Amino acid sequence: MQRPILGLGWIQNAQPRTLLRDLATGRLALTHEAFQQLPNWRTAAYLRDLLMQSGVLPLKDRQLLLFERWLEIHLDAVTDPEHARLLRRFAIWHQLRKLRAKVANAPLGNSPAREAREQQIQALALLIWLTRRGTALNDTQQADLDTWQSKNYFTRRPSHAFLTWCMNNNNMPVLSIHTRQTAPQPPMSQHHRISAIQRLLTEKTISLPARIAGLLVLLYAQPATRIVKLTISDIINDGNTTTIRFGDPPTPVPAPIARLLQEYLANRPNLDTATNPGSHWLFPGQRAGQPIHPVTLRSFLHKLGIPPQRGRTSALRHLVLQIPAPVLAQALGYHHTSTTRIAAQAGSPWASYAAGKHNCGAPEPTRQYGTRPGVLGG
Known part of the structure; x- marks a missing residue:
């Protein structure tokens, strides 16, 4: 540690000092489950990260742990017992199952965890909205769903996952969920x-x-x-x-x-x-x-x-004019359908190039981006 004064300063704070004392005396068990129950979760999460990094605690996905912690707080705050039961089932049988499957292959990024939180928030908002209309979930009609979707569509869109799960599990009638595309942002000039x-x-x-x-x-x-x-x-x-x-x-x-x-x-x-x-x-x-x-x-x-x-987007539109979209996708980590779509939009001469395994990389971006030759050249 190049600057130990920073670590010493952190330990002097009341919350870290209390947690470390409780670990030393055995009042706090050295387990993930014990850390999940701590009220000062920011300090607890920071210390738990250190303990996992040093091998004292078993490694677990940080984003998944944070979502599980958030989920308990969220569900504990739901006042309607039936709503809480349904949301917990949705979390266990759909959200957590999906997130854990992702973790089995790669570390969970922030986006899936954020999406899961938004799904829970909007699912609860939907249940409260239906209750205020005097409509039970299993009596919901297409007109109810259309009204729900007609206002604040993009804010409420995360509720689609909950609605789909409810329909698939006979918690509500099978209805049509309308989708609306967001207008793409124009590329940088x-x-x-x-x-x-x-x-x-x-x-x-x-x-x-x-x-x-x-x-x-x-x-x-x-x-x-x-x-x-x-x-x-x-x-x-x-x-x-x-x-x-x-x-x-x-x-x-x-x-x-x-x-x-x-x-x-x-x-x-x-x-x-x-x-x-x-x-x-x-x-x-x-x-x-x-x-x-x-x-x-x-x-x-x-x-x-x-x-x-x-x-x-601007960079991608430029690159698809220089190299076939499937080759570019392979080199830059994109799915070939994404680069092929961009190529078609950009009018690339390579737009019809077939996808498959190719052995050339993305072009070295030299002499393309400056007003003078050799701006990026060696």
Whole structure:
């Protein structure tokens, strides 16, 4: 630990000191179940992360643990016993089963847990709304459902999972759930994108994490949720060339960005505390064993005037004009249907290229993004 004063300062706070004392005296059992019951959950979650990272507690998925903790608080606050029973069954037989299946294959990101919370919140809102209308769930008619969906549609859309589960389990009649598509955001203009790339490459007053994150979005069309899952092992340097493993095969990195990456790797943040001293994450977070939150990464870019979603779309639309959509999908970790759709929208000459296993990577993004030749060249 490079800065032990930070750890000592944290221990001096009342809540951590109490938890550590209770662990030492046996008043608090050293189990996940005991930590789940603690009222000061933020401090408890931080300490539990440290204990898992150090091997004192068995490793469990942090996002799943936080959702389970939130779920108990949420259900305890439901005043109608029948509503609480139904929501608990929905959580056990649908939500938790789905989340645990995801955890079995890969760490759970923030998005699935957030989606599950929204499903619970809107499911409860629906049940309360029906009760106030004097309608039981099993007596709900299509007109009721249409009225529910007609107002605040996108806020209430997470209730669709609960409605579908209820219909499949004979808790309500089988009715039609109407869907409505969100209007896609227009991509960032090519001029704005090129200008932002040049700024990220040359402006040293911008923090290194923000520069690297921005370049991964604007050059390689990577979403924040995928960027935070990159590890230092995904940056491959054989002494001559640098590649990044977004998909298969790894994607070439132009020399200016490779140099910036090497500088960043030698100066990654959040490695000077007890939480992440040996972190393998490309963007280490402040919590033990965790990368930074996607929201944090997006905030880096928003502060620089770079809209992540629009910037990513702009990069993808540019790349599909240079390389067949299925090949690009393979190299950048996309599903080929997504890149094929973007290719068709962009009028790519490769739009009809067949999907399959291909052996070429994404193009090295050199001499495409500047007003002068060689802006990104070696």
